[in-house]
Amino acid sequence: MNNTQKTESLPRACLVLPTYNEAENIEPLIKEIFAAQLNIDTHRLHVIVVDDHSPDGTADIVEQQMKTYPRLHLVSGIKTGLGDAYKRGFSFALETFNPDLLLQMDADGQHDPKLIPQFINLTNKDYDLVIGSRFAVGGIIPNLTIWRRFLAVFGNLLVRFVGGITNIKDCTSGFRCIKADLVPKCNLGVFSTRGYSFQSSLIYELLRNGAKPIEIPIVFETRTKGRSKLSYSDQIEFVFNLTKIAYRNSGEFIKYCCVGMIGVMVNTLAYILFTRYFQFSIEIAPLMSMESAIISNFLLNNYWTFTNRPQKLSFFRKMLNFHLAAGFTGLVFYYLLFLFLTQVLGLNDMFSIIISIFMGTVSNYSINSYWTWSKKINH
Ligand SMILES: Nc1nc2c(ncn2[C@@H]2O[C@H](COP(=O)(O)OP(=O)(O)O)[C@@H](O)[C@H]2O)c(=O)[nH]1
Ligand SMILES: [Mg+2]
Incomplete structure (x- = not known):
């Protein structure tokens, strides 16, 4: 042949x-x-x-x-x-x-x-x-x-x-x-x-x-x-x-996004409460309302989004990681990426803020998923 x-x-x-x-x-x-x-x-x-x-x-x-x-x-x-x-x-x-x-x-x-x-x-x-x-x-x-x-x-x-x-x-x-x-x-x-x-x-x-x-x-x-x-x-x-x-x-990412949206509402309502009812100054009130939203997001993610994951870190360690992740993505995506898109690339600010929020959410989810609520076993 x-x-x-x-x-x-x-x-x-x-x-x-x-x-x-x-x-x-x-x-x-x-x-x-x-x-x-x-x-x-x-x-x-x-x-x-x-x-x-x-x-x-x-x-x-x-x-x-x-x-x-x-x-x-x-x-x-x-x-x-x-x-x-x-x-x-x-x-x-x-x-x-x-x-x-x-x-x-x-x-x-x-x-x-x-x-x-x-x-x-x-x-x-x-x-x-x-x-x-x-x-x-x-x-x-x-x-x-x-x-x-x-x-x-x-x-x-x-x-x-x-x-x-x-x-x-x-x-x-x-x-x-x-x-x-x-x-x-x-x-x-x-x-x-x-x-x-x-x-x-x-x-x-x-x-x-x-x-x-x-x-x-x-x-x-x-x-x-x-x-x-x-x-x-x-x-x-x-x-x-x-x-x-x-x-x-997995549905976790969608739950995470829902929590994020609830966080925006908590942030807004807390701001109204702190400024209109408790009469805090507008220098302090945004920080307090932001912290309220971070804590409510953390609790919802801990007891809803990631509740089925094996718990590797202590409650307070997860809370700390969650804060660090929020600070990091806030600075890098919501602020620096936004500046980069608008100032360096000259893109429209509304388009840039949507991209920044999207990228920030995705990155924030990744960090928390693989660090704060990591599935891996600690050796
Ligand atoms: N038929 C077809 N081929 C495409 C299209 N877009 C890219 N390609 C081909 O897909 C391959 C990968 O694209 P390339 O431009 O090299 O992407 P890169 O390697 O990511 O930069 C190349 O062979 C392209 O010619 C498309 O719309 N239609
Ligand atoms: Mg190629």
């Missing part, structure tokens, strides 16, 4: 490659991906390029290459975001090829195709989800701008500690290999995420459906040519999507 006949009978692995204006990167990448087939004995590789009518002619190059590579396919659509592109690519792969594995990868040279055989090998060893991880021990992100590095690190911390996916270090990586039978269970059709936050939603859904994950350290190179397509709307969608993941993972 020659090599071609041998691979014909193998189960299929479909690599879904989303592209938007990747004309300068796509040709060498496809060559490298198919070269990796030589080191894969167990699966037959198909590559599905999902292109959204890139104005730079990416699709034309792919069509040219399809003449050389019979297992190269093109799915074209209207640009509505990275998540939508993946959904389209996955559906096409599942319906057309009935694959054993689905792979995800960026088309800009940031992911090394030479790792594909290793990813596939690990699924042969009983792992359902192999993640090319920038944050596993040995993972490196050289030459990334400080802003992009911050987004990658902070975004992951949020997914992990707000979303509750604590066992995965890189929840937003776009380099993965997944056992295909898990994907239909994830119900991609009802994912509301259209952009980059698809990646974290997918991880959450896969784990919820019992996927056994493993992370492989990768070197996340800078893109070979062209510009990143990550937009501000992707970043905003990402943050809002976190609350959904957090809520679906």
Whole structure:
């Protein structure tokens, strides 16, 4: 049996490659991906390029290459975001090829195709989800701008500690290999995420459906040519999507937000009481009303939001932590971030205050969840 006949009978692995204006990167990448087939004995590789009518002619190059590579396919659509592109690519792969594995990868040279055989090998060893991880021990992100590095690190911390996916270090990586039978269970059709936050939603859904994950350290190179397509709307969608993941993972975050809203009412009522009834001065009254709200928030969180958690710290230690967390997030998010957004970035003050309150709530929740009411046992 020659090599071609041998691979014909193998189960299929479909690599879904989303592209938007990747004309300068796509040709060498496809060559490298198919070269990796030589080191894969167990699966037959198909590559599905999902292109959204890139104005730079990416699709034309792919069509040219399809003449050389019979297992190269093109799915074209209207640009509505990275998540939508993946959904389209996955559906096409599942319906057309009935694959054993689905792979995800960026088309800009940031992911090394030479790792594909290793990813596939690990699924042969009983792992359902192999993640090319920038944050596993040995993972490196050289030459990334400080802003992009911050987004990658902070975004992951949020997914992990707000979303509750604590066992995965890189929840937003776009380099993965997944056992295909898990994907239909994830119900991609009802994912509301259209952009980059698809990646974290997918991880959450896969784990919820019992996927056994493993992370492989990768070197996340800078893109070979062209510009990143990550937009501000992707970043905003990402943050809002976190609350959904957090809520679906547990109702604690929602309870925490309700407590926060009750806190605003307590703050206001206490202020009215201290100034109008007890006649305190307006220098003192705001501090007293703020402290009343902090104490009422603490008690509600202790006896309602986190009541089912094993109690690790003493009541007073939790109270102290809660105050420190409130001071920290108050200063960093409600004040410094607000100043940064309005004064440095020149954004509208109402938009900035909403972002600051949102980021402050999310961070405050994370700190209290993982410090004040930590689930971990003290050794
Ligand atoms: N089809 C499609 N591909 C996209 C879209 N947005 C990004 N991509 C592709 O998704 C991959 C990751 O995007 P990239 O801009 O490199 O994101 P970054 O690595 O986070 O900066 C690249 O291959 C992009 O061409 C989109 O809306 N549609
Ligand atoms: Mg990229």
